[in-house]
Amino acid sequence: MEQLTILRDLQATLDYLATIQRELAALPPDLATLDAKVKATEKQIAEKTKALDTARAQIQVKSKELTQAQKDEDRARAAVKTTSQKLQYTAAIRELDEKERLKASVSKPLKALEITVQALEQALAALEIERVAAQAQFDELHAIFLEEHSNQVEGRKVLLVKQTKLQAKLTPAEVARFHRLANARQGRAVVIVENGACSGCNVKLRGPIFFQLKEGKTLITCESCQRTLFLP
Numbered sequence: 001m002e003q004l005t006i007l008r009d010l011q012a013t014l015d016y017l018a019t020i021q022r023e024l025a026a027l028p029p030d031l032a033t034l035d036a037k038v039k040a041t042e043k044q045i046a047e048k049t050k051a052l053d054t055a056r057a058q059i060q061v062k063s064k065e066l067t068q069a070q071k072d073e074d075r076a077r078a079a080v081k082t083t084s085q086k087l088q089y090t091a092a093i094r095e096l097d098e099k100e101r102l103k104a105s106v107s108k109p110l111k112a113l114e115i116t117v118q119a120l121e122q123a124l125a126a127l128e129i130e131r132v133a134a135q136a137q138f139d140e141l142h143a144i145f146l147e148e149h150s151n152q153v154e155g156r157k158v159l160l161v162k163q164t165k166l167q168a169k170l171t172p173a174e175v176a177r178f179h180r181l182a183n184a185r186q187g188r189a190v191v192i193v194e195n196g197a198c199s200g201c202n203v204k205l206r207g208p209i210f211f212q213l214k215e216g217k218t219l220i221t222c223e224s225c226q227r228t229l230f231l232p
């Protein structure tokens with residue numbers, strides 16, 4: 001059955017790729033430290049960017065409030081100027097006082113927010129410089145690391161081409177199923193049957209399933225773990 005052969009090849013390719021990936025992911029200590037630094041800096045940048053967005057949004061709200069408070073104050077001041085009667089004048093002054101107080105209660109936090117934004121922008125600029133420097137250092141050492149592991153890098157290229165070619169022989173749904181299973185089942189979507197049991201989940205195959213598998217007419221999957229099965 002050709003489909004099973006392709007799936008088995010695909011599984012073998014995936015196994016080799018996983019091995020290479022593990023070797024390439026095992027960074028020496030200096031590189032691992034730099035990698036951690038880049039990631040930590042990126043995290044800080046993300047957090048500060050979020051804080052900056054929040055502060056900017058608050059500034060927008062407060063700015064609108066301030067514009068309104070300014071208008072209210074202007075109106076109150078104009079009222080003071082046009083009032084001639086003593087009684088009304090006292091009330092108008094009181095109204096102006098009130099509006100001035102309201103404006104101050106908006107403008108103070110607004111000022112604080114503007115200072116926060118400035119501080120965040122400065123911190124972000126400094127972090128970005130740090131990130132770029134750490135990334136450059138990492139890239140430089142990583143290039144050397146990859147050169148030392150050129151066999152794996154070359155092997156990965158070859159395997160990825162092979163994977164693409166194999167997948168082209170299957171339907172997109174079959175390819176998707178294969179990878180979904182592999183991801184959910186420790187990288188193993190196609191497994192051998194040993195002593196009448198699925199070697200993926202160790203559940204014994206039922207008689208009829210085992211018989212169908214021996215017949216080799218259709219693709220058989222494990223009833224317990226859904227992995228594709230084949231006989232030794």
Ligand SMILES: [Zn+2]
Nearest residue numbers: 198201222225
């Ligand atoms: Zn199974």
